[in-house]
Amino acid sequence: MQGDTIALYRPVGPNELARLRENAFKRWPPRLPEQPIFYPVTNERYAAEIAERWNVKDSGYGAVTRFEVDAQFMARYPIQKVGGAHHTEWWVPAEELEALNDRIVGVIEIVREFRAE
DSSP states (O other): OOSOEEEEEEEEOHHHHHHHHHTTTSSOOOOOTTOOEEOOBSOHHHHHHHIIIIIHHHHSEEEEEEEEEEHHHHTTSOEEEOSSTTOEEEOEEGGGHHHHHHTEEEEEEEEEEEEOO
């Protein structure tokens, strides 16, 4: 792939992680009907907060994933600030997730994990 890439982060619970494994950590699974937006975040700190506070609370496990996407493709999505200064994310419509998947460079990697104590 030509051009620069940008790092995206996404907190996941065990169910989404299992679906990532099924896709060999190369593609995000389709969104559910009640999930019209795919929300990757811009930084590991924010992703870790979500994984630790919400995924662990809901399921006992949360992970932070990191993946590289073609920067020119991501430029079409404005970064949304949804809270504190580092609470920033992209809003990718579910119907555009396959296009994003096609522009992932490399694999989706787990960079942090959290478990209930």
